[in-house]
Amino acid sequence: MDYVKAVSRILDNIEEDKVDRAVMGCLRVARHAKDHLNAALFLRELYPDRLEVGRMIFDDMPNLKEEAQKFIFKISLERWLEIHTLDFSLSSDKDGDERNVLRVGVGEIDPELDQWERAIDDMKLSSGMDPFDIAAFTDSFRQQKAEIRLRIRALNTIKARIRTRCLNYAVQIEKQLHVQQQQQGFLDAVQNDVNNFFKARSDDVYSKLQKAAQLAASKDLEDSSLLLTEVRRALKSVADHYYPAVAGRVMCSDGIERKLGDEQYLNRLQEFLNVGLPQSTSRELLQSELEHLASFIRRLNDMASKGVHATVSLAESKQGLVGLYFFLFNLAQHMTFRIES
Known part of the structure; x- marks a missing residue:
């Protein structure tokens, strides 16, 4: 794999706000580099289903011991929760507990955002309506729009966090490649000096x-x-x-x-x-x-x-x-x- 080109594509996708493609690029790099923890994390962003994630994580690292697999599964879940836990509540369940964790795949975010924007645009009053109906519909639309905008805010928050994680990972790989290139340059110099010494x-x-x-x-x-x-x-x-x-x-x-x-x-x-x-x-x-x-x-x-x-x-x-x-x-x-x- 050409890591330099792969990282460049990730950065391009981040700049173009194609976060789903950036995640797939990070996953590909992590898998190829056998960076199991980050591979598991980016897998979770693509497939939020717990059972599916578990199967794919264990399939990706069959040579690791069971304890290491469980550790990666646990830590990747914790880091996934860091991204998907909101600072505000989306709703409350029947017991009154607030729900502030949004489980959504990165590939679903942009289509859902477009869907909610269209839904808000469609909430228009028809002409000739009775004033009482207008008041009732206006109040209903106001409440629905507030809920939709809260959902949009949550999706944008998670998208921004995922984009930041992809950027940090790409920069980390860039630095790692730079260090490796310096080391390779030193190894090349050693090899060249030895070859020249014995050639003579x-x-x-x-x-x-x-x-x-x-x-x-x-x-x-x-x-x-x-x-x-x-x-x-x-x-x-x-x-x-x-x-x-x-x-x-x-x-x-x-x-x-x-x-x-x-x-x-x-x-x-x-x-x-x-x-x-x-x-x-x-x-x-x-x-x-x-x-x-x-x-x-x-x-x-x-x-x-x-x-x-x-x-x-x-x-x-x-x-x-x-x-x-x-x-x-x-x-x-x-x-x-x-x-x-």
Whole structure:
């Protein structure tokens, strides 16, 4: 979904006083963004029937736990009541209790307003009426018009509140998109710096990073396991570049013997950080990043190898790629600084 265009359409509908279309636009954005609470709220504005709303809310969020579904149902009802509870009474029931909650769907508001305006225009006295009839009809029309105008006032109040809620939601999404664009710009800069760094130093690392980026751009869910594999290959290629495989067991800098062969690329990377970079807080941070990245990749690889496709999504695989780029970005900064020093 193009959120920018969707928000723009919502704002256009608000400016043109097409509140029902604005609500449908907000509902579409909320559903697509999996913003379940606001989706439930805008659903209520379209379908005020409680049972229908409940069915659609639960259909929209089948993956949520029952407690979460009930919470969303409850909070969305409370926020719906905030909009539909009036500061004045429309009528009283047989027990004398005032009725100040108007249940109306947003799509019904404008047609009902037009209907009531026509009804008021139709309340005209016929010529030639008896003075007593004129007085009786005038009094009756006055009372009916007062009730109709009260109803019109209620409808306009609710319409204005819904319009304000749509506007606030659209502005909120606009701000969110702006922040995301800034974050994406930062991620793009990190990716660009890493690609340029390894393009000048290792064709193999660079080519594997490019392959991983292509898989990340794919919308095919089957590419998730392929992306994981490519992230692992890229990390191994980095290890091959900085610390080539060594046969047999090697006494590492921490006094422990380890295998640093072709498959032990994580051990080789860890040893490179220990011996290739001076002791510092920055090196410790790099080591922590490597440990976190390695743990994350191992977990997802284990899931993929067991065929747990439902739990290994393309989004999770992308997290591995992002983690790889940030690790390599910090590594590149250290290596550049070391060379310049």
